[in-house]
Amino acid sequence: MDWESNQVRIHATLIERRARTLKDGTKIPGWFGYQPFTKSGEGKERTVEAPRFLMDVLSRRMASSPTLNPNDSVFLTRNGTWVRPNTIRNHLRAAIDQAALDVDLEWFTPHKLRSTALTAIARAVDLDAAAELAGHGDPAITRQYYGPDEPAEPILRGAILEQLAPGA
Numbered sequence: 001m002d003w004e005s006n007q008v009r010i011h012a013t014l015i016e017r018r019a020r021t022l023k024d025g026t027k028i029p030g031w032f033g034y035q036p037f038t039k040s041g042e043g044k045e046r047t048v049e050a051p052r053f054l055m056d057v058l059s060r061r062m063a064s065s066p067t068l069n070p071n072d073s074v075f076l077t078r079n080g081t082w083v084r085p086n087t088i089r090n091h092l093r094a095a096i097d098q099a100a101l102d103v104d105l106e107w108f109t110p111h112k113l114r115s116t117a118l119t120a121i122a123r124a125v126d127l128d129a130a131a132e133l134a135g136h137g138d139p140a141i142t143r144q145y146y147g148p149d150e151p152a153e154p155i156l157r158g159a160i161l162e163q164l165a166p167g168a
Contacts, residue, residue, distance in 0.1 A: 001062070001072070002047075006055050010135070011045040012036050012071060016085050032084055034071070038135060048133050085110070115146070122146045 001008055012035060019030035038044050050058070058074055065076045075083040088110055096105050114134075122130035122142065131142040 001055070001058060003055060003059065006050050006052060007047050008050050008055075008058070009045060009047045010038055013038055014075075014082055014085065032082075034082065044135075046132070046135055118142070119146050 015031070015033055015035050017031045020028050022028065038046065061074050062072075065073070065080075073082060075088070077083055092108070092110055096108065118130045118134050121133055127139050127142050127146065130146055131139040134142055136142045
């Protein structure tokens with residue numbers, strides 16, 4: 001983390017595979033672990049600009065993390081193990097339920113947060129900026145999922161994402 005410039009370096013990925021049963025009855029066990037490189041491949045670290053409110057959240061999480069944190073991970077349990085993606089989904093669902101909004105948000109997931117942010121970047125800047133943030137090596141992938149390239153005035157991505165949580 002570069003707290004002064006609001007930048008986050010992504011250099012690894014947590015992988016979770018759900019257990020499943022094949023058509024022939026073979027059971028494939030679930031698996032969860034640390035992959036020491038990003039989904040884009042080994043040696044393909046990336047640094048992304050983050051909005052100030054997110055950097056504040058990350059700072060609080062890092063401060064509350066156990067002292068044993070050799071990978072500078074943000075999402076650790078109090079025992080120093082990684083938080084599973086399903087736990088993040090459960091926490092998000094609980095926060096939505098606690099907010100008691102009179103709106104159906106069953107469709108809302110952490111991946112929808114990603115989609116919302118990438119769509120905002122693609123519309124406010126361009127698809128190349130969204131592709132870089134997403135870690136897509138080919139902007140065609142971004143175009144497929146986040147719409148046509150609509151150039152806009154050049155502004156900082158962090159400032160765009162700030163608009164998703166004004167006053168946070």
